[in-house]
Amino acid sequence: MAATYKPVLWNKHKRFYDVVIGLGIGLYLAIFVAVGMATADSANTSIEILAISALGACSFFMLHIVLAIGPLARLSTKFLPLLYNRRHLGVSLFIVAAAHATFATIWYHGFGVLNPLVSLFVSNPRYSAIAAFPFESLGAFALVILFLMAATSHDFWLNNLSPAVWKTLHMLIYPAYGAVVLHVLLGAASGHGGSRLYVWAVAVGFAVITGLHLTAAAVQAGRDRRTRAKTPAADWIDAGLVDTIPERRARIVLTPSGTQIALFRYDGKVSAVSNVCAHQMGPLGEGCIIDGLVTCPWHGWQYDPTTGRSPPPYTERVDTFSIRIETGRIFVNPKPNAKGAPTMPAAVG
Numbered sequence: 001m002a003a004t005y006k007p008v009l010w011n012k013h014k015r016f017y018d019v020v021i022g023l024g025i026g027l028y029l030a031i032f033v034a035v036g037m038a039t040a041d042s043a044n045t046s047i048e049i050l051a052i053s054a055l056g057a058c059s060f061f062m063l064h065i066v067l068a069i070g071p072l073a074r075l076s077t078k079f080l081p082l083l084y085n086r087r088h089l090g091v092s093l094f095i096v097a098a099a100h101a102t103f104a105t106i107w108y109h110g111f112g113v114l115n116p117l118v119s120l121f122v123s124n125p126r127y128s129a130i131a132a133f134p135f136e137s138l139g140a141f142a143l144v145i146l147f148l149m150a151a152t153s154h155d156f157w158l159n160n161l162s163p164a165v166w167k168t169l170h171m172l173i174y175p176a177y178g179a180v181v182l183h184v185l186l187g188a189a190s191g192h193g194g195s196r197l198y199v200w201a202v203a204v205g206f207a208v209i210t211g212l213h214l215t216a217a218a219v220q221a222g223r224d225r226r227t228r229a230k231t232p233a234a235d236w237i238d239a240g241l242v243d244t245i246p247e248r249r250a251r252i253v254l255t256p257s258g259t260q261i262a263l264f265r266y267d268g269k270v271s272a273v274s275n276v277c278a279h280q281m282g283p284l285g286e287g288c289i290i291d292g293l294v295t296c297p298w299h300g301w302q303y304d305p306t307t308g309r310s311p312p313p314y315t316e317r318v319d320t321f322s323i324r325i326e327t328g329r330i331f332v333n334p335k336p337n338a339k340g341a342p343t344m345p346a347a348v349g
């Protein structure tokens with residue numbers, strides 16, 4: 001656990017990202033409505049429908065950014081700040097999507113005899129049609145998932161949900177994405193939105209997100225293969241040149257048995273700890289050293305790199321591994337040391 005680092009509280013970086021997110025949303029909506037008003041056929045488009053479209057398109061765009069951050073951070077450490085701050089982006093995404101859903105429900109279902117929320121689900125029962133499918137129900141399904149993710153991003157839930165529940169909840173972002181894709185495509189088929197343009201935008205977005213995930217998976221598989229190839233089973237693992245690890249950052253290596261080890265370079269030393277955070281299994285090797293402690297990129301739990309122990313008063317522990325450095329190369333013993341036992345860091349020559 002972190003004694004000093006509080007990623008969830010407001011700090012300078014979080015405020016900066018929040019301002020960027022807020023300005024980005026404002027700019028997107030303003031440009032969308034301005035272009036829409038300049039180009040729309042005034043007989044068929046009202047400012048209300050334009051606002052519903054702008055909020056829907058903005059939230060869909062933000063959903064793409066949320067989905068792209070994971071693979072981008074795996075491809076380059078430059079994107080790690082986005083990874084650290086993606087919780088705020090997720091909550092903002094939910095707020096914009098909820099505004100879109102609320103306005104759409106009021107505009108299309110608010111003027112009849114039925115309660116708008118009842119009307120949303122019962123007014124169109126043609127689930128077997130394509131051109132007249134009740135596409136709004138798919139949007140509602142996605143919105144419920146986005147709500148669950150936004151609501152449980154608070155620290156209370158982070159500390160009380162088990163890793164398995166947490167992981168499952170976050171994997172639901174993919175069904176949510178699928179539902180929004182169908183929501184937009186079936187909406188366009190029913191004559192809503194900008195039809196052909198939306199279909200193209202969805203196709204390009206899908207290609208980018210799929211491409212990024214496949215590339216990140218291929219690059220990771222290549223890294224794992226190279227590590228395995230250099231590794232005679234149960235022997236010390238050649239973890240590469242020490243100079244290629246940036247100061248206060250880590251390299252992740254994979255043992256033949258599949259254990260992930262994070263090698264941190266800091267203050268002229270290298271230490272090896274498990275890559276798996278004791279909190280929610282976050283990737284410690286994608287974090288950095290802050291105040292002399294390994295700091296998890298997900299929620300900021302911290303560990304002493306030489307013992308794997310969280311600083312007092314916390315009691316969590318992760319495995320540590322013995323290492324040695326020979327002619328600038330790091331060798332790590334894949335067998336973990338006794339939990340919490342001091343492990344000598346290796347001096348960088």
Ligand code: HEM
Nearest residue numbers: 053056057059060097101104136139140142143180192193
């Ligand atoms: C209860 C939930 C939802 C309802 C009732 C709803 C309703 C609608 C309606 C009526 C339209 C067509 C607007 C028009 O007439 O042009 C639409 C389009 C759209 N929605 Fe939703 N939606 C919901 C959730 C979502 C969510 C969660 C997202 C994305 C995260 C989203 C993204 C979009 C997009 C990108 C469009 C296309 C823009 C357009 O057609 O104008 N919607 N939605």
Ligand code: FES
Nearest residue numbers: 277279280282296
């Ligand atoms: S701090 Fe939550 S997973 Fe590491």
